[in-house]
Amino acid sequence: MSPVAGGDTESDIIVSVVGARPHFIKAFPFIKAMASSPARVLTLHTGQHYDRNMSELFFKELDMPAPDIDLGVGSGTHAEQTAAVIVGVERALLKIRPRAVVVYGDTNSTLGATLAATKLDFPVVHIEAGVRCANREMPEEINRTLIDHAADHLICRSALAVADLWSEGITRGVMNAGDFMYDTVLFAQAVAKEKDIRLDSYDVESGRFILSTVHREFSTASVGALVDLLDALGGLGEPVILPLHPRTKARLLTAGISLERSDDLRILEPLGYLELVFLLGHARMVATDSGGLQEEAYWAGVPCVTLMSETTWPETIEAGWNVLVGLDPAAIREAVASDLGGGERPEVYGAPGAARRVVEPLGWE
Ligand code: UD1
DSSP states (O other), rough: OOOOOOOOOOOOEEEEEEEEHHHHHHHHHHHHHHOOOSSSSEEOOOOOOSSSGHHHHHHHTTTTTOOOOOOOOOOOHHHHHHHHHHHHHHHHHHOOOOOOOOOOEESSHHHHHHHHHHHHTTOOEEEEEEEEOSSSHHHHHHHHHHHHHOOOOESSSSSSHHHHHHHHOOOOOEEOOTHHEEEEEEHHHHHHHHHOOOOGGGGGOTTTOOOOOOOOOHSSSSHHHHHHHHHHHHHHHSSSSEEEOOOHHHHHHHHHSOOOTTEEEEEEOHEEEEEEHHHHOOOOOOEEEEHHHHHHHHTTTTTTTEESSSOOHHHHTTTTTTTETTTOOHHHHHHHHSSSOOOOOHHHHHOOOOHHHHHTTTTOO
């Protein structure tokens, strides 16, 4: 890969655009890797996630500098949110005139920032490029496809992601660096060990509970299906810890659905990263529709039941640590009772140090 030139090459500023929970986790190793670089990282927060537990807490726990700019975009329809990010990022980039812009993942913030930056001719580096699940009904699939076709540097986490880009004719600027999140998980595991986080405060025993998250648009589209899912989780015969995303909570409360569903279903506020990683380390299994948690479970050696009909992490399924069950209660019960996992976990997402492997070829070391 050739060093990133373009934008204002005189500038020593790299703009790192974050906005939603998974971005903070991916930006952490990048900021660390850039600590000794002569270039300066300026963090632009779109404000897509704004609740304390969804944003500020992550900066605090990961000891990351507070964002330099906060656009305060907030919630809205896809068009409203993406449009507000485009306008806000464009305005900021015109003032800053950075050397390059780094974006992460597949959210509306990532797409908006990519569109604003590429049209102004600032080089865009896309972290977690080439991720596909072949479901065009997912807003994230539309986002990631468009982002990859616009971005200049495509940083992939696996050989499969590289192959998927090639199959779409994207071959320039592609690099397989491994997954950025790996370092964040290792950091959080180490810090969580030092903290006084107690399992008994969750009223569960190590290896005897399931950690669950539910937030996707399709998981929350039907209140009836969502209630069936919660009741399936609450009726598994073992405790389920469910930190609830604000979208899911709002959907239930607006429909007048009680969150008190069964003694075994422990519904909590969204957790910080340290607590989540701590609980993951003690969970018997994970049941989730989150992309990131599927991978975090794989690294932690915890079998994962994915509440979706497709995944962006097929490598974890091939390795025998993940299974797709959708939202069907019977399939969930069967998967949770199965002997999923336990075999080898090949390092399909690379060794730790992915962010460091990117900084040098980009010419930012
Ligand atoms: C977004 C990403 C998704 C990612 C997820 C991580 C898109 C299209 N989706 O989904 O890929 O997995 O972030 O969490 O960008 N809300 C709050 N407070 C907040 C944030 C959200 O109350 O701090 C509520 C609002 O009602 C909002 C809803 O959650 O309308 C959805 O939030 P949004 O950021 O639009 O999408 P996510 O579901 O978080």
